[in-house]
Amino acid sequence: MASHDMASIAQALVAKSKGILAADESTGTIAKRLTLIGMPSTEENRRDWRELLFTADGFADYISGVILYDETIRQKAKDGTPFVDLLNKAGVIPGIKVDMGAKPLAGSPDEKVTEGLDGLRERLAEYRKIGARFAKWRAVIDIAADQPSNYCLDVNAHALARYAALCQEADIVPIVEPEVLMDGDHDIDRCYEVTSAALRTVFAALDTQRVVLEEMLLKPNMVISGKKCPTQASAAEIAEKTVRCFRNTVPAAVPGIVFLSGGQSDEDATANLDAINRIGNLPWEVSYSYGRALQHGALMAWGGKPGNVGAGQRAFAHRARLVSAARDGRYSAKMESEAA
Template identity: 65%
Template sequence: MGEQMDSQTLSSVAKAIVAPGKGVLAADESTPTIRKRFDSIQVESTEENRQQYREILFTAQNIERSIGGVILFDETLRQSAKDGTPFPTLLSKRGIVPGIKVDKGAKALALYAGEKITEGLDGLRERLLEYKELGAQFAKWRAVIGIDERDIPSPFGIRANAHALARYAALCQELDIVPIVEPEVLMDGSHDIERCEVVTSQVLEAVFAELDAHHVLFEGMLLKPNMVIAGMQCSRQAGVEEVAEATMRCMTRYVPAAVPGIVFLSGGQSAEKATAHLNAMNATGPYPWEVSFSYGRALQAPVLAAWKGEENNAFAAQHALSKRCRLNGLARDGAYAQEMEQEA
């Protein structure tokens, strides 16, 4: 093991992010992605508008009750609230751990048609040092695993992404930064839930083998996987209970008990569906790790719809976020019910 690593710090930060009832707000959309989100509500993606929107998110009432960590984008980590408080400081003061997305995006994997590899390892150690100085205590790297009915992903495509995730995680832990390891098997496509379970199993097995080979401390990391779910174009969509059952079977088999928490991504599910799935998974527990969430769109879609770029809608937008955070916090205990969606 690397001598510099402080296993105590890593473990306590990881546990704080997934403390009982808490999960992660993913607010790390890259500039092109946030532009798409803003386009959907006819708002121009200027730095000022992005700052204003993120301030609305980070100052919403009571979110610290169900949000343990927020993933920021490079630009956002450097921004401040209107009163001059840097965003990482603002979050820390609320008891929310600030984190940073560090990958440079998924690009085509050379000579492997239809597969992707995430870039960003070059110079990562230096970037992590700077991010740590700016207040980030955890990081995130997303590997994108395409899936079809038969040939994709290839064993090599899985291995290449698992290797990059492990190199990233080791660099983080060397600097006492908690890595969130995100191998996302995409929801796009017409594959069924059984195919998703097979591929997710292969991916998790490869990822943990690589993490182990790189001496990554399981107690000082978090896993951000996809749920085991049918492709969006599949004619047979599995019910909430079936998704929960398949997902938990897969996690129990492949995720070491030493990992403090699994923070599921929503991957394009609706806000309500993502909460229902999280609730169903927790209802079948207990598990050796915290079963939590790291949602972007599933927390923010209702916020954007309420905000519309209008300053006088800020309170309504914050109310929408507080509600989604609260409902996902309840889902962490299997205590969420569909009827709660109708409540104020």
């Protein structure tokens, strides 16, 4: 199963100064984003928004790959160029979200399990033909007084590992995303405990299912306080506990960790990534796979108006430049106000 190609793609996705743009919002999620700017979620409007991102000047300096949604990977730019070709020409690797979303877990309906394994082998073969070179599957782990259960951790880890093995069979690099949510009032130590348990369970399942660690990436949450926790941890504490957690659970053979932003503000997601990278001497490349934290400022600057495309692209490039600096441990808050 070993493939030099998959290992080299995994490494290219976490190249210095670069990370991944998650533009794989489902139709329902992107409708919520477009509603913020008073725009109906038509196929044309969704395409226009993604085209704004994919044609921004210099974005390939900071973005190594883009995770696409099923609709998006099949779309073409206004001039008729398929988005996949547009990205490849810019030197950006196309990827695809392949899970079918989190559904109530049978036997524990307050918890979630991600579905989408049925027919996945065939879908991966099709996506590979269209041009996808990596994929993503997200598991959702909620923290509550008696959650997550070991049952929830086990079934989500099993699904992630099944997905990853099928990806590697199809010559597609899997991004394995066990997201411990930051909703709730738990403190950072509780997040540390649950994130550690989730990662241990995931890597045990990956080992059982013969997933080649050198040919995958991990997309986890940071170890962080819950949004409703009265005491919010500092960037330094988040960095220290995140690094300690991952050193204890993530094998050094994994080429890279691409953090999700998980509901953090643009600035927090940038500052926290910077603090993690400043610790240094880590066994993996530590980068980003951000969705909202890379897109929000651009969406607001664009506002759905054709005359504002340039402003939206400048806002996107500005945030991408800052997140890239954080990925290299050289971000500072004063860069926020520097000219976009």
